[in-house]
Amino acid sequence: MAVFLKIVLVIVSILLIGVVLLQSGKSAGLSGSIAGGAEQIMGKAKARGIDALLNKITVILAVLFMLLSIAVAYFLRA
Numbered sequence: 001m002a003v004f005l006k007i008v009l010v011i012v013s014i015l016l017i018g019v020v021l022l023q024s025g026k027s028a029g030l031s032g033s034i035a036g037g038a039e040q041i042m043g044k045a046k047a048r049g050i051d052a053l054l055n056k057i058t059v060i061l062a063v064l065f066m067l068l069s070i071a072v073a074y075f076l077r078a
Contacts, residue, residue, distance in 0.1 A: 016065055019061060
């Protein structure tokens with residue numbers, strides 16, 4: 001069980017890092033090329049929609065990361 005949780009924790013960690021890097025910051029970040037292209041084709045609403053989706057995914061992955069970290073710590077302690 002602990003091995004399975006560790007593998008899932010690593011996958012969630014990698015996904016969390018990727019989603020955070022895709023978010024646009026004050027300087028438009030890595031997603032500037034993605035959102036910028038979408039903005040030219042589909043308008044600014046699409047770019048804001050992508051940022052909102054990335055924000056929701058970040059929250060979900062962060063909660064999963066915390067819960068999995070607690071679970072792994074519990075199983076390693078026992």
